[in-house]
Amino acid sequence: MFGNGKFVGAARTFGAALVAIAAFGFGPTGTAHADTFIPLPGGTITRExxxxxxxxxxxxxxxxxxxxxxxxxxxxxxxWVNGRASVDLAGPSAQGSTIKISPGYVVGCQVDIGALSSSGGGTGEGDTGAGTVTPSGSLGAGITLGPGQAVSRLMLDLEKPDDYGMESHKRYNKVPGPRASVTWVDETFSVDGCGGYAQARTFVMAEVDTSNFIGNVVLWGTPFSMG
Structure with a gap:
């Protein structure tokens, strides 16, 4: 748990690579002022x-x-960000599977993070481009960026003892199917060092583990301007 917000539900964060196409000189769509509220449409993706x-x-x-x-x-x-991510299963493995769900945010400084997509069978990898963004660190720790840089930060940091009773930090929670969700309310993070146009975008990574296979899907939210 980080920041000043609240989490509801269960989720896990895991370190899969996210691939972005870096398009420098991407122009601003507006300037952020104090308390600029931005409603976002969310989205959905379904795969068999x-x-x-x-x-x-x-x-x-x-x-x-x-x-x-x-x-x-x-x-x-x-x-300050709000949202709710959920995973629903229906079919042969819905009851006996384990769901892993992980929301996070990609933040870019003068980088077109809108080039990220869920093409390629819904994996969210899109086309391989000039920049590779790998989730690291927690969102609440703050982000420092320069022009042409983009980072991906994860939302969960769960503390639990390891097999030897020592403190460990896990970025996931195992949730039995057929449903899992995580909600964040007024989670906050800061961005420093970007003197140009900045963007952010939500992602939701979902993994389904069964006795016979593992399925993965990434859902991308809509990019929004940070000024």
Missing amino acids: LADGTTLTVRLDGESAKISGSMGSTPMHRNV
């Missing part, structure tokens, strides 16, 4: 797994609120 089980990933209730720093420094933004 190997044994005929249907996997549906949804993102709804999504929004962002953007503000600059107290000193009105253009290189700093504060962001």
Whole structure:
């Protein structure tokens, strides 16, 4: 758990690579001011797994609120985000499977993160481009970016003892099917060092583990301007 928000439900974060096409010089669509509220449409994606089980990933209730720093420094933004990610299974493996669900955000400075897509069978990998964005760290730790850079941050950091009773941090929770969800309310993060146009975008990574196979899907949210 991080930031000042609240999580409802169960989820897991796992370190799969996300691939972005870097398009430098992507122009701004607007300038963020204090308390700029941005409603976002969310989305859904459905895929049929190997044994005929249907996997549906949804993102709804999504929004962002953007503000600059107290000193009105253009290189700093504060962001508060809300949303709900869910996974639903229907079919042969719906009851006996394990669901792993992981929301996060990609943030870019003068990079077209809108080039990310769920093409390629719904894996979210899209076309291989000039930039590779790999999830690392937690969203609440803050993000420092320069022009042409993009990073992907994960939303979960769950503390639990390991097999020897020592403290460990897991980025996942195993949830039995057929349904899992995670909700975040007023989770906050900051972006520093980007003097140009900045964007952010939600992603939801879902994995279904059965006794015979593993299925993966990534759902991308709509990019939004941070000014």
